[in-house]
Amino acid sequence: MTTPPVITAVPKNLHINGTWPPATAHRTMPVDNPATNTTLCHVADAGPDDAALALTAATRAQPAWAATAPRERSEILRRAHELLLDRTEDLALLMTLEMGKPLAEARGEVAYAAEFFRWFAEEAVRIDGGYATSPDGRNRHLVLRQPVGPCLLITPWNFPLAMGTRKIGPAVAAGCTMILKPAPQTPLSTLALTGILTEAGLPPGVLNVLTTSDAAGVVEPLLRGGGIRKLSFTGSTQVGRILLAQCADTVVRTSLELGGNAPLIVFEDADLDAAVNGAMVAKMRNMGEACTAANRIYVHTAVAEEFAARLTARMAALNVGDGTAPGTDVGPLIDGAGRDKVVRLVRDAVGRGAKILTGGEVPEGEGNFYPPTVLAQVPRDADLTTTEIFGPVAALFTFDDEDDVVQVANDTEWGLVSYVFTRDLDRALRVGERLETGMVGINTGLVSNPAAPFGGVKQSGLGREGGRVGIEEFLEYKYLAIPTGA
CATH class of the missing domain: 3.40.309.10 (Aldehyde Dehydrogenase; Chain A, domain 2)
Incomplete structure (x- = not known):
């Protein structure tokens, strides 16, 4: 089949520190159309060495990104929201080609995905804290909200655009850098989204993308290495259990949106x-x-x-x-x-x-x-x-x-x-x-x-995405005790 122009326009390499390098081993993997069982294109197939480079980029970018003014982070998300809507037809066609949903549904997903960026653009400027005097009068309590740090985001194939924005939106708003691993079946929507965020002004190193067919080889070293401070995963309960066990070694903060019945x-x-x-x-x-x-x-x-x-x-x-x-x-x-x-x-x-x-x-x-x-x-x-x-x-x-x-x-x-x-x-x-x-x-x-907390109980997961609590998953509390002199 002839490759549609919308496929040709999408980057096919990894995204690390603001650049689009091939995989270090120069491996690629196919992206197939489930309606025809034909290959649309090939994209970079990352390995552990690429994951290490992405983590270095995210770690180095974290201090400056955390210090960025909330309004600046908000404006980046607002611009990305507008760009998503402007490119609805191209993004919808891209999704339909790589995962099969009808164009009408794909257009609806673009609107849904964009709304997460608008919602968290508004939440970025509402991160607050607290100030109080201790009951005994001896201390002032100053409570700060700070970004949790570099995050690993893992998204599924069924809603490839919306699951990306649902995770990227609050991480950007909170001031966290990210490594994003999309599902191997649907990397094109994520790569297109990454290009839009770059165009919207997201600085190098804040969002790094690893497309890979070797999820275990890429993800496990990241979780066990100590550099990742937050995991947000959407996928099966079976895989979620494995990731939760890997997070235990370095006590990685975890959000899991798992299976349902x-x-x-x-x-x-x-x-x-x-x-x-x-x-x-x-x-x-x-x-x-x-x-x-x-x-x-x-x-x-x-x-x-x-x-x-x-x-x-x-x-x-x-x-x-x-x-x-x-x-x-x-x-x-x-x-x-x-x-x-x-x-x-x-x-x-x-x-x-x-x-x-x-x-x-x-x-x-x-x-x-x-x-x-x-x-x-x-x-x-x-x-x-x-x-x-x-x-x-x-x-x-x-x-x-x-x-x-x-x-x-x-x-x-x-x-x-x-x-x-x-x-x-x-x-x-x-x-x-x-x-x-x-x-x-x-x-x-x-x-x-996007304005409501999405998530489950029992083995359907941990934490919530969306709503006012969605950004909480990417923020830590810090308490400063200041003597009053009394």
């Missing part, structure tokens, strides 16, 4: 139009490849049949195809392994008694496509109840009792997000408080918002 509960009094709309959003955003995706949909038996019919009609009407084609609703999954996982989970559920209402068959032809699928009468022992589907499969369960459905919803190691649909305000609040998740959508299938 989101329940979506539809009570008998729910507005079914709102419930179906919400389920479509919660399930089909990004082809279901989202940690917030509704993995288990519990519907009260009184409305189960009607809900299933409405949802099936909506799912069956979606157009599957290359995300760059007009009218495409559902693009390809990220790779063959991702599709194979979906196939296995659907077959397991059907083998245990689930009924396919639509979809369920792998289409012929190129690309990693899987059709929107609805499974009804899913048994509670199906593998998909304990495994993230990460695909366009809506698994329907039924329930009769509120206590029972809350217990089943909570019966998981994960606790990122849950969704509740009911007209009863008391029930909404009661169930929302009982669900063991960091976020709850009440009569909505979308909870992500």
Whole structure:
């Protein structure tokens, strides 16, 4: 295929100390289009030596960057926000080509990503402290907020632009330097974002980018070496556990946004139009490849049949195809392994008694496509109840009792997000408080918002991103005790 101009314009090398060097070993790795299984281009493939150079750059840049005026940091983010919006079409096409989401969704992600820069541009000038006299009158307490120091940011492939800005935004606002390692499937969005930040005035060494196929070889020395003072990771729980163990050696401050197993509960009094709309959003955003995706949909038996019919009609009407084609609703999954996982989970559920209402068959032809699928009468022992589907499969369960459905919803190691649909305000609040998740959508299938704290409990992670607390993850408290002379 002919390489689109938008690909040609993106830097393909590493970004270290304001320059774009190749990997020291001169290795490269391919970036593939999941809609065609063809290679778009090759980018630099970093190794441990490149990681050491990036850490040196970030460490040397840290003192001057921390001393930069908050307004200056704010203005850099504001300019980057505007540049992102100005280049929406190019960035959206780039995302669609390297990870598959339809252009309409990709445009939405650009807007979402840009909003993190605007939000943290405003937070940069609101970093405060405190001043007080001790209770015994002997000391004055001066409390400062200072940047935690060089950070390692690791982003996933499913939202390659927004997950970058969600981490870079607060780090820039707080005055931290960074090393960013994007997912190997989607490095182009990150490299384009890096160019925009450079254009917006981010100084050399503040943001260093390592594209690599050897995550373990690059990341582990950084975490165990003592120079990194903060890790922010978005990805699987399995990898998060490994990183948390590596952080223990040098007590690296850690933020982890890990896997999810989101329940979506539809009570008998729910507005079914709102419930179906919400389920479509919660399930089909990004082809279901989202940690917030509704993995288990519990519907009260009184409305189960009607809900299933409405949802099936909506799912069956979606157009599957290359995300760059007009009218495409559902693009390809990220790779063959991702599709194979979906196939296995659907077959397991059907083998245990689930009924396919639509979809369920792998289409012929190129690309990693899987059709929107609805499974009804899913048994509670199906593998998909304990495994993230990460695909366009809506698994329907039924329930009769509120206590029972809350217990089943909570019966998981994960606790990122849950969704509740009911007209009863008391029930909404009661169930929302009982669900063991960091976020709850009440009569909505979308909870992500830069102005709100995003994160989970249990094995869905540590810390929060976004909202007023997002910048807290990149700041330390320092207390100065000053004698009063009393």
